Amino acid sequence: MALLLSLLTALVVFSAGPGGALGCDLPQDHVLLSRENLELLNQMSTISPFFCLKDRRDFRFPRATVDGTQVQKAQAIAVLHEMLQQVFNLLPTENSSVTWNMTLVNELRSGLHQQLEDLDTCLVEEMGEEGSALDMQGPTRALKRYFQGIRLYLKEKEYSDCAWEVVRVEIMGSFSSTTALQERLRNKDGDVGSP
Template sequence: MALLLSLLMALVVFSSGLVSSLGCGLFQNHVLVSKNTFMLLGQMRRISPFSCLKDRTDFRFPQEMVEASRVQKAQALSVLHEMLQQIFNLFHTEASSAVWNTTLLEQLLSGLHRQLEDLETCLLQEMGEEGSLLGMQDPTLAMRRYFQGIHLYLQEKKHSHCAWEIVRMELRRCVFVINQFARKIKK
């Protein structure tokens, strides 16, 4: 029991160090909520992905946006915010409500909303430190194009269950990338 308590205390001290090093509390909240988002997207599966193989497509995720080693922190936060906002927008539609379990969908949207609020706070703090929005449009524009492709795909497939399943799997991958990207920002 004492060992468990010591480990928990060490974890709390370590976590608070991470949070203070980031300055806005993003890392701790983001990682916890993103893991939950990833898990919820997994639980939302309603049909087998194998029954939707004919509907697969390459959405052409703009990997260069999250691999850039010299991305300013404000740009990185802007890209994260855009990704989460677009995922929120996809699932916050009438077409989405018709397909997914209402409880899981509400939990997903609530978590995404929390992450967006945290990112907005961090982005405002970072903008004050780094200056203006100049140079931030290009990375977010690439993300907007990527998500526009997903919207068009859903429309072309008439928001079918298989189309949503393919999109769910793509967004699950996207959330995984978001987590990896957030770890890079923290450093």
């Protein structure tokens, strides 16, 4: 349970922080929305992750993509945006056999959608300043492959309850991995790679 709370806290850090932490104007309620999304993700668990240990898989999260040591601010925002978009797309819909409470899932989808809109604005601002869409393809391509692996895993496991639980925990872990990238975005000089 302590690990779960740590991961949830990391997701808040990932998408929260003081207004303008990304170098653009995020709405005041962005932090509150992040916390609400974390709580929803936490509440979605219907079985213990320990029950599903046999179903664990190393999805090979592309840590270098979110490391942020050599990426520009626009690339970092693109990575964060891609993460949220992939999670949004991965979440089950009403027609799924997942045992999660669909009201919670729909609320999470709504919160992620709002965060995506906030990041869209930031990405447009940064893209104009720092580069083209071609600069974003490498880092986001790695994330797309990562999430494709998760989709294949779910299909292979026939979308079982344990498979969804493994994926839920994996999503929380991948969000926690973006914390360092988020911290680098807070640099005042705009160079994400600066120490």
